[in-house]
Amino acid sequence: MANIKLNGQDAEFAPGETLRGFLRARSLDGDNLILEWNGKILTGKDPLETFKLQDEDTLNLFSMVGGG
């Protein structure tokens, strides 16, 4: 197993796991999620199934909720 920093905490993932797979396995794939993956901003509409996690990646998740 390898590790990433998920919202500042260590989280394990299987080698070869994609960003989409990682989120789904942890029920984190909400509709209005903003992802910061190694400093890059992504959303669920990006091809997350093509992005493979690497050891020591950083991933921060932000929920967008309604109101304004």
Added chain:
Amino acid sequence: MAVNLYLKEAQRATLERVKVGVAGLGGLGSNVLNHLVRAGVRRFVAADFDTVSPGNLNRQFFFADQVGRKKTDALAENLRRIEPGLELDFRDLRLTEAHLPDFFRDCDAVVEAFDKAEAKTMLIAAMAKTAIPVVAASGLAGFGNSNDIRVRKAGGNLYLVGDLTSGISPELAPSSPRVGIAAAMEANTVIAVLLGLPV
């Protein structure tokens, strides 16, 4: 005469030169613009397709005698009462993916001020393709818990204001104090980014 008499000359020159984009002219957008105009920003491009309704008056920068009017027109009128010399490119338009990021192409910063979560995410995704700083908001409904609302640098060109959890619901309505806090923090973040100050 400039509306903000307390700026340093270099700050005044910067704020009078830049253009700020605002997506949505409701609780966030109308109050963000109030703050930015009073701070000394003069050039804006913004879009909203809605009209002023009685339910808006608990938090939005409109007045009772403006109910029924287009928000673009009513807000332009209110802002020009603060600073008559503003350059306002306000469009009566529902912004979609088809308009972005081109709609804000010549802006120095963009404020996300939509009310729907889907629209917020759409704008962030579209603007992530650019280098234009984006200040967005998520989590501002209800009352209390003021200190839960904060600014996060979210990576890339994105800053996020809010508590990220308190969305609008039947139990959690938008209120002037908390929407106002978030709007002021969005405006303050824009000014800091434009002037190169700590966010």
